[in-house]
Amino acid sequence: MYEGVVQDLIDELGRLPGVGPKSAQRIAFHLLQADPADVRRLTEVLTVVREKVRFCERCFNVAEDTECRICLDVKRDQSFLCVVEEPKDVVAIERTREFRGRYHVLGGAISPIDGIGPDDLKITELVRRLGEEPIEEVILATNPNLNGEATATYLSRLLRTMGLRVTRLASGLPVGGDLEYADEVTLGRAFEGRRVVDA
Amino acid sequence: MSLGPIAGWTAPRLGGVFVRHLTLQDFRSYESADLEFASGVTTFVGLNGQGKTNIVEALGYLASLSSHRVAQDAPLVRAGAGQAIVRAAVVRDDREQQLELEINPGRANRARLGRSPLTRPRDLLGNLRTVLFAPEDLALVKGDPSERRRFLDGLLVARQPRWAGARADYDKILKQRNALLKTARTATDRQSALSTLPVWDSHLAKVGANLVYARLRLLRDLQPYLQLAYDEVSAGQSDARTSYKSSMYDELAEQLAAGEVPEVGELEAGFAKTFEQQHRAEVERGQTLVGPHRDDVVLQLGALPAKGYASHGESWSFALGLRIAAFQLLRHDLGTDPVLVLDDVFAELDAGRRRRLALMVADCEQVLITAAVGDDVPDSLTGATFTVTLGKVTPDDQ
Numbered sequence: 157m158y159e160g161v162v163q164d165l166i167d168e169l170g171r172l173p174g175v176g177p178k179s180a181q182r183i184a185f186h187l188l189q190a191d192p193a194d195v196r197r198l199t200e201v202l203t204v205v206r207e208k209v210r211f212c213e214r215c216f217n218v219a220e221d222t223e224c225r226i227c228l229d230v231k232r233d234q235s236f237l238c239v240v241e242e243p244k245d246v247v248a249i250e251r252t253r254e255f256r257g258r259y260h261v262l263g264g265a266i267s268p269i270d271g272i273g274p275d276d277l278k279i280t281e282l283v284r285r286l287g288e289e290p291i292e293e294v295i296l297a298t299n300p301n302l303n304g305e306a307t308a309t310y311l312s313r314l315l316r317t318m319g320l321r322v323t324r325l326a327s328g329l330p331v332g333g334d335l336e337y338a339d340e341v342t343l344g345r346a347f348e349g350r351r352v353v354d355a
Numbered sequence: 356m357s358l359g360p361i362a363g364w365t366a367p368r369l370g371g372v373f374v375r376h377l378t379l380q381d382f383r384s385y386e387s388a389d390l391e392f393a394s395g396v397t398t399f400v401g402l403n404g405q406g407k408t409n410i411v412e413a414l415g416y417l418a419s420l421s422s423h424r425v426a427q428d429a430p431l432v433r434a435g436a437g438q439a440i441v442r443a444a445v446v447r448d449d450r451e452q453q454l455e456l457e458i459n460p461g462r463a464n465r466a467r468l469g470r471s472p473l474t475r476p477r478d479l480l481g482n483l484r485t486v487l488f489a490p491e492d493l494a495l496v497k498g499d500p501s502e503r504r505r506f507l508d509g510l511l512v513a514r515q516p517r518w519a520g521a522r523a524d525y526d527k528i529l530k531q532r533n534a535l536l537k538t539a540r541t542a543t544d545r546q547s548a549l550s551t552l553p554v555w556d557s558h559l560a561k562v563g564a565n566l567v568y569a570r571l572r573l574l575r576d577l578q579p580y581l582q583l584a585y586d587e588v589s590a591g592q593s594d595a596r597t598s599y600k601s602s603m604y605d606e607l608a609e610q611l612a613a614g615e616v617p618e619v620g621e622l623e624a625g626f627a628k629t630f631e632q633q634h635r636a637e638v639e640r641g642q643t644l645v646g647p648h649r650d651d652v653v654l655q656l657g658a659l660p661a662k663g664y665a666s667h668g669e670s671w672s673f674a675l676g677l678r679i680a681a682f683q684l685l686r687h688d689l690g691t692d693p694v695l696v697l698d699d700v701f702a703e704l705d706a707g708r709r710r711r712l713a714l715m716v717a718d719c720e721q722v723l724i725t726a727a728v729g730d731d732v733p734d735s736l737t738g739a740t741f742t743v744t745l746g747k748v749t750p751d752d753q
């Protein structure tokens with residue numbers, strides 16, 4: 157245990173995701189020894205971020221205005237909607253530059269253990285958007301883990317009566333990987349989702 | 356079915372698998388231990404509480420990622436130490452491979468195969484297989500259904516390691532579904548609280564049906580070996596058999612009890628139907644009442660269930676019969692012998708059963724035996740002997 161405020165700093169840092177007690181201690185001492193200007197910049201950003209950043213009123217991605225850049229971009233294809241769990245998933249898909257439609261961020265996945273049900277996610281908002289916007293295809297891009305799959309199943313059941321195309325991202329082998337290193341589940345999925353090769 | 360001169364004990368062998376070296380660090384009573392083995396029989400002799408079982412427990416843990424004595428990892432780590440390490444050099448077809456497991460109670464364990472760290476300890480499974488028989492196994496016959504489920508699923512994983520993944524998935528889905536049922540029980544708007552139930556139903560049914568299917572096939576494959584092993588151990592003719600006791604709706608449960616193995620799809624549909632029947636009860640109790648986690652295996656001698664009817668000796672024979680049948684099934688399936696561990700069992704058996712057991716295990720690739728008194732082990736089982744005293748293991752000069 158350190159004295160007073162140093163321990164407070166370590167405790168606060170230790171509450172962040174992915175930061176254990178040892179990392180918290182390392183970061184705390186780094187901050188104590190760092191250039192005061194660097195530390196000041198960090199404090200400013202921390203203060204501003206909660207005040208300035210909001211969530212897009214349409215898709216619930218992070219935004220600096222009432223709507224995010226993607227929702228405001230008129231060149232985006234309005235007929236495709238990609239449903240993801242978190243804003244970081246939007247960033248990941250944007251990096252591919254493959255997808256030119258818009259997004260809907262659920263804010264998590266269904267998980268009864270954590271007390272997260274459909275009402276805790278932006279699902280009502282999703283259904284409303286589907287009624288208001290000219291969306292033709294919904295792409296379910298929740299994580300391919302247990303809770304993400306459950307959320308996708310729930311959504312597909314909910315949306316199948318709405319007369320639009322509902323698709324799920326394919327799961328399978330990582331590009332550039334070796335077949336022999338793939339685990340059985342991934343390999344099994346890849347077999348299930350195999351396609352005819354265009355000659 | 357003809358299995359050879361001594362029932363089932365001749366099989367095509369591709370080449371032996373045995374543990375050549377075992378290292379323990381902060382495992383149970385051992386601060387550190389380095390043990391050198393050869394194929395064939397190795398016996399550990401020592402008074403009770405000196406640490407014989409700890410050695411074979413460590414090896415069993417490395418093979419199955421679970422202990423035959425405790426459900427939690429904490430007791431496996433020496434008091435005062437943060438983690439335990441078990442490392443084994445396993446020889447297969449004259450090639451040696453290093454298996455290493457770091458046991459971190461409360462945190463994720465870590466495994467290495469050769470020099471490379473594995474992403475999941477689960478990936479270690481299948482590189483070393485053991486069949487362990489211990490006094491605790493009497494619970495297979497006399498104990499709760501959970502003991503028999505553990506036996507079945509353990510053997511499933513030893514046979515095909517991928518079932519460890521299915522088992523883990525099933526447990527995760529089950530936890531979510533139970534959590535949902537529990538919240539629904541106290542919710543004011545039950546309908547809305549259960550809006551995701553069909554999703555969990557379908558996911559549980561899918562994984563659960565595969566698991567039940569695998570168990571049924573396993574029991575079917577095990578049956579002939581069990582019958583022979585039981586007769587062999589008890590030197591008698593008795594109809595030792597198993598029957599799957601399922602939590603599915605009655606008609607389907609009867610089919611399964613009769614030994615039928617339906618298609619996975621049929622089992623999945625069975626889940627749906629049973630969920631419907633049990634819906635009220637499940638919501639009331641806030642618990643999933645259908646699925647492999649509620650099932651059992653009934654062990655029968657002739658027409659009578661072993662539990663409650665079998666004598667003490669018969670119960671021992673049945674427990675031993677199950678383990679030997681598991682050994683034989685793996686031997687025939689894999690073409691190599693699992694490492695056989697007999698932990699403190701000779702003292703529990705009468706002279707006749709001892710002698711017959713010794714005869715049966717004599718040709719196994721590697722057998723590790725622990726005994727409090729060396730005389731309990733039949734003389735026909737010759738091999739290296741270690742003396743275990745207060746956590747020190749010393750080889751006897753022969």
